[in-house]
Amino acid sequence: MILQARNLTVSANLDGERVPVLRDLSFTLDAGKVLGLVGESGAGKSMVGRAIAQLLPPRFGVSDGTLEFDGKDLVRMRAEARRVLLGREIAFIPQEPLSALNPVLTIGAQFDEHLAHIGVPARTRRERMLDALDAVHLQGADQLLTRYPHQLSGGMCQRVLIAFAFASHPKLVIADEPTTALDATIQARIMRLIAEMQERENTAILFISHDLRLAAQVCDDILVLYAGRSAEYGPAREVFSRPGHPYTRCLQLANPGIHKRRGLYALPDRMPGLRAYAGIRGCPFAPRCPLAIVQCTLVPPPFGEVGADHLAACIRAERTAEISAPTSSPHEDHAKDTPILEVSALTKRFSTGGFRRSEVRAVSNVSFILRENEFVGIVGESGSGKSTLARLIVGLETSSEGSLTIAGRNMDGSREADGHCRRHVQMVFQDPQSALNPRRRVASIVTQPLEVNGDATWEERLARAGLLLSEIGLPPEAAARFPAQLSGGQRQRVNIARALCAVPRILIADEIVSGLDMSVQAQLLNLLAALRRERHFSMLFISHDLSVVRYLCDRVLVMYRGEVVESGAAEQVFAAPAHEYTRTLLAAVPPDDPNEMWSGLRA
């Protein structure tokens, strides 16, 4: 047994009040096994990793229970003894590979330092480095050592960090969302690599993720956390295919499948903060639970057995399977035949400055038609030109070649054409944190389009804001808030509302659900589907997530290195991909059924 937690409780001291962040967690992790910690953001997943490293934030501390590593008590261990363990017997793979490496030191210098820390003699270090980089399938390890992190891609940096982590032959590796910041195709490769390293070294891995489907594929056991408490604990496939806790079931149903199209179950609201949970007597999930009965809110549910080695904290666990997603899918052919946007042979070249000028084709010869009321998805890896295409269409970039026709008018760069474009096309930006002015209140943001002519009074704007907020499912009191006072999902709703205020006929959405929790993503996808029924608009939906595109879009364009390599009805493209690249993308998505082989992982 490598890692064992018994009734682990971590508390925060907030203004003199002790608030538990993790409560009564118990789990075990054996050598050569992978334990997945799954939950939404704020559930306390990362706190477990931090408790192991004793890197808890200030005023946080383990207040109860034990945490043992290889028979040694980590909580009451002296700091020096722990330092010897960390990096040597316990290694970490971080979430953001680029920010985990020092940008001003070469990979070689950093690796050398790491090896020195774990006590490798200077003579053998170089050899060890080359071996380790070889083991993570990085070619040209020699040159790689002289490179700086910014010269490598995110995936390569993550491989380097995996090499770092396994260099000391650790007994335990903690991987905190190691692929969240990476492309789907790279995600599969990184997961394969971690699995390979783990098999070779017989390492125990604590895998922290918000993606239940991914965890079900790669883990042996899964512990689902909700509000810092164990919701469910059991063998990965068992947990995924026969969830005992309604929360697990809801997470599963919130995830759009890649094979079969079905409705999404969107959990209402979101997990409240720490303080709100401290006072709850019953089940913390009860307020959002579709199965909740009065008793749930009165007594804390026992963590009881629902199967072999399978525990769930729910008094109605036997009825969990009854929760089902709405049968309606967003596709009742709304699309009309009239084209609203015609893109033909659009090309955008960027030239890099300097003496040796070279040209990069970010978008190359792209042609397609978007019809009225149609949702078209654009998929591809980062760098495939998806975002540049979006910026070309809304006029934030000017094209090098090709033409663009919006609602029957050619975009020739004239002032009238620009005005025409502004009236018909709106864009929803990816990151609401950056797209919403932090100094405006929500009411002011969502009615920003009314400011253009300057003839709307503040009362008119407030009234309009009220309508928009109800349309996007935000409470009216949100109008007076600042973006910083909203959650990530709420901010993205505001972002969408602002674009809708201008009553566009075409909406361009650039990765608007990436980086959000599954339940929030499901809420937003359902919102977009509902808006489509009421509002009648077309959408270009850019995403790297194929399952999301499959759920929402009628047609799909697959982009690779600036070109459209495949296009067609979503159903058809995903069922029978014609292009090699589309097949690679599809293989990179973990299958809906964890018992099925994930080709991306084995290839």
Next chain:
Amino acid sequence: MSAVPAWLRSVRVLTGLAIVLTVALLALLAPLIAPHDPNEQNLLTTFLPPAWAQGGDIAYPLGTDSLGRCTLSRLIYGARIAMTVAIVASFGAMIIGAVLAHVAGYFGGAADWLIGRMVDVWMSFPPVILSLILMVGLGTGLRNVILAIVLVDWTRFCRVLRSEVLVVTRRDYVPAARLLGFSHWRTITREILPATLPLLITLISLEMGIAVIVEAILSFVGMSVGATTPAWGQMIADARQYIYDSPWNLLFPILMIFVTVLGFNVLGDGLRLTLDVRLTETQRA
């Protein structure tokens, strides 16, 4: 959220404001407060020490100078020059610098290049020499002191603000506003300026302190206001010759400059800490 804004609850801001407002009040109400006419000479009572020292006279609380003029009155009247220069010069420098900074940072490209190089060239002149040359060219007088400070110090605003404008312009809400149909002017005034304003306010309060010092330097070398108008730099220059007979006369104007500049700096620092979104945005959530 309470009614008192965060910046008014900071000890630094309150301290700085108290000092600055006191000096400003002295300047405004000088004729009412000053015990004597600042230019009234009394050759019978020269080099009087302050009232509390041996031989002091209660009629001249801070003593008299070589011509028997009341030091306290001259200090109070000197505040008028100091505050005028501080406010007018720093606003002038701010307006030129801020306008150019927003143009450079927002439009980028050729405008940015041109303004950037202009600032580079401008900043390669040593500031004191540049202002002395300007003063020689423009001639002495209060208006020209202000002009010299504006012409030298606008670069400071331009440099610092441009990078801030650049950061804000990169945020998605700026192209978003353009896509909603905002004109360039409206985008700058509604989306960018509110974000750069805290920095602008901070810079201006620091610039006021600098302006006070520059005015003192210029009047020390006799290039500012004429001899009939009392100014702190001038008082230091006068007292320098009699430093052994009457150190008080040297110390008081220096102390006055010190306290005023300290006030502006503490205020500026406090404003920076409380208005800077990068420091406060995370805590507001």
